Amino acid sequence: MKPIVTVTNIFPQAALDKLAPECDLKTNDSGVSSTAEELGRMVSESDAVISYLTDKIGRDIIDQSTKLKIIANYGAGFNNIDVNYASERGIWVTNTPSVLHETTADLTWAMILGAARRIVPADRFTREGKFKGWSAKMFLGGDVYGKTLGVIGCGEIGRSVVRRASGFNMRVLYHQRNRLPEEEERMLNAEFISLDQLLRESDFITLHVPLTDETEYMIGNDEIALMKKTAYLIHTARGKVIDDYALVAALKEGRLAGAALDVYEDEPELTEGMTELDNLLLLPHIGSASFETRDRMALLVADNVLDALVGKTPRTLVPSYPK
Numbered sequence: 001m002k003p004i005v006t007v008t009n010i011f012p013q014a015a016l017d018k019l020a021p022e023c024d025l026k027t028n029d030s031g032v033s034s035t036a037e038e039l040g041r042m043v044s045e046s047d048a049v050i051s052y053l054t055d056k057i058g059r060d061i062i063d064q065s066t067k068l069k070i071i072a073n074y075g076a077g078f079n080n081i082d083v084n085y086a087s088e089r090g091i092w093v094t095n096t097p098s099v100l101h102e103t104t105a106d107l108t109w110a111m112i113l114g115a116a117r118r119i120v121p122a123d124r125f126t127r128e129g130k131f132k133g134w135s136a137k138m139f140l141g142g143d144v145y146g147k148t149l150g151v152i153g154c155g156e157i158g159r160s161v162v163r164r165a166s167g168f169n170m171r172v173l174y175h176q177r178n179r180l181p182e183e184e185e186r187m188l189n190a191e192f193i194s195l196d197q198l199l200r201e202s203d204f205i206t207l208h209v210p211l212t213d214e215t216e217y218m219i220g221n222d223e224i225a226l227m228k229k230t231a232y233l234i235h236t237a238r239g240k241v242i243d244d245y246a247l248v249a250a251l252k253e254g255r256l257a258g259a260a261l262d263v264y265e266d267e268p269e270l271t272e273g274m275t276e277l278d279n280l281l282l283l284p285h286i287g288s289a290s291f292e293t294r295d296r297m298a299l300l301v302a303d304n305v306l307d308a309l310v311g312k313t314p315r316t317l318v319p320s321y322p323k
Contacts, residue, residue: 003047003309008034008055011074015298022306023048040064048305050074057081062089070308072301076100076288077238078318079211094304094314098156099296100288105160107287108236111260112204114281115232117141118258121278142203142230142257144168150202152218153209153237154180154190161206162188173198176209199226204234210319211238221246224256233259236287244271251277262287 005023007016010031019025026046028034033054034042042049043057044064051057053075059082062068070092071081078095086093114120122139125131149165151158151174158174165172172190174180179192195218199205205227209215219233220243227233233256235242244265250256252273260281264270267285274280288294304314 004045005048005050005305005309006042006046007050008039008042009052009074011050012295012298014295015302018299018302019305023309036061043068048072048308050301050305051081053077053080055080057086059085062086062091065089065091070094070305070314072304072308072314073318074297074301077210079238081318083318092304092308092314093318094301094316095318096297096300097316099300100293101156101160103290103293104157104236104287105164107262107283107289108157108161108206108208108234109164111234111236111262111281111283112206112232113144115234115258115260115279116144116204118278120281142232144170144204146170147203148173148201150174150198150205151190152176152195152198152205152207154188155208157236158206158208159184159188161208162190173202177214195223196226199223200228202231203228204232206234207237207241209237209241211240216240217243219243219247221249224250227256229255230257232257235260236262239263239265239267244274247271248273248277248280251279 002024004026005019006026007028009028016025039055039057039061043061044066047067048070049068050072051074057071057080062082062085068091071086073081073095076095076097078093081093083093118139118141145168148171151162151172154174154176162172166189173193174190175193175195175198185192218241224246247259248271251259258279262283262285274282288297300316304316307314
């Protein structure tokens with residue numbers, strides 16, 4: 001009898017084709033997130049579960065497992081899973097690092113440029129038939145070239161963002177828990193600096209940290225108060241790294257020039273007032289959303305599952321500091 005592998009939501013066909021010969025696949029093609037009751041049933045029946053970030057798999061769900069070997073998250077994040085408890089129960093948890101950083105860095109730069117040059121409001125203005133000809137003060141934005149970029153979290157994604165900054169002749173500052181080796185700093189042309197200094201000196205601040213006890217709400221009223229009024233805040237990490245209410249207030253009151261978000265504090269819900277702000281670019285969590293990258297992510301998920309089903313340690317176990 002083949003092991004049962006359950007996929008909680010839509011999943012690329014290439015990965016399904018890889019899994020199908022080795023297991024009994026159960027899939028959800030509806031595009032609708034599973035309920036807690038449905039997740040519990042999946043966990044109770046399956047040898048492996050392939051989950052989305054939107055699937056909240058806590059103790060109550062994990063306790064329903066009878067033979068589950070692995071929860072393979074389809075994404076780089078894993079704060080939707082109680083990793084410590086899964087580990088206690090002997091269940092592996094995996095994610096998809098090292099395959100999506102370049103694509104997410106591309107999007108980060110699209111957001112930097114889009115926010116600074118007011119691309120979305122200008123597009124809307126043109127589509128609405130309001131463009132009547134060139135005007136000296138129409139949709140003035142901020143320059144990117146030659147400015148200072150502050151990167152909070154210089155892991156795979158952060159370093160990919162930094163490498164792209166050389167084309168814009170930017171001064172690059174970075175902050176994270178552990179400093180990079182000096183040789184890597186030289187290659188990246190990036191300067192390690194305190195968080196407060198980075199916030200004070202940067203024209204563009206971009207976040208690339210995991211959600212942990214240390215990073216939850218690391219950007220709030222006090223931190224925003226340190227930023228330049230001409231600065232832009234870019235966020236593609238995890239929603240609760242930023243206090244969205246504090247950000248909305250700062251944008252409304254002109255204490256920041258602009259911001260761009262791909263993730264949200266109460267995702268998928270937006271904080272009140274966000275949709276009214278022309279200086280806030282809003283995206284629906286599409287950091288890794290290219291055809292090529294989503295397939296690479298899915299194939300890595302499949303490899304992790306196939307490893308686990310034969311008793312091998314999966315290749316991309318999550319780090320040991322889950323929230």
